[in-house]
Amino acid sequence: MTHLLSTLREVTPDRHNRAVQGLRDHTLTVTLIKQSEAEIRALVRNGEAKEYRVIINDAGALCSCPDAFYHRGPCKHLAAVCISVLQRNDQADNHIHLMWPDGQTCCGEPHPQRYWLNWTLNARNWPDICPTCLHRWTHPLAA
Ligand SMILES: [Zn+2]
Numbered sequence: 001m002t003h004l005l006s007t008l009r010e011v012t013p014d015r016h017n018r019a020v021q022g023l024r025d026h027t028l029t030v031t032l033i034k035q036s037e038a039e040i041r042a043l044v045r046n047g048e049a050k051e052y053r054v055i056i057n058d059a060g061a062l063c064s065c066p067d068a069f070y071h072r073g074p075c076k077h078l079a080a081v082c083i084s085v086l087q088r089n090d091q092a093d094n095h096i097h098l099m100w101p102d103g104q105t106c107c108g109e110p111h112p113q114r115y116w117l118n119w120t121l122n123a124r125n126w127p128d129i130c131p132t133c134l135h136r137w138t139h140p141l142a143a
């Protein structure tokens, strides 16, 4: 799992956003071929036409797309694989809650294991943010 987090950290905010958006609207789909502690192999479909092979292991993170070949840093397919694997591994009570300065979480969780004080707009792009917190924050009138 450490590979996933370190790979994700190298993804530019722009690619991170595109990966999150693609997963959300299903223009990017991730099919896991193999997942072990040592290695993750996945196929990422980009729309209907293209399919790329992604491998993440000790040696690094590789994608078969042209973007990964010509540009530095992980591409959005790699980002999409990291995000979706982390999401699948996420336990419901292991979310990061958004905490107000007074110590209250947005969703009302009294003893959050993980929380984020002084969060930024970036919270919307993180896969393991508590969905209830996110909803209450983005829809304050509905709370
Ligand atoms: Zn790629």
Ligand SMILES: [Zn+2]
Binding pocket: 096, 097, 098, 105, 106, 107, 108, 109, 130, 131, 132, 133
């Ligand atoms: Zn919460």
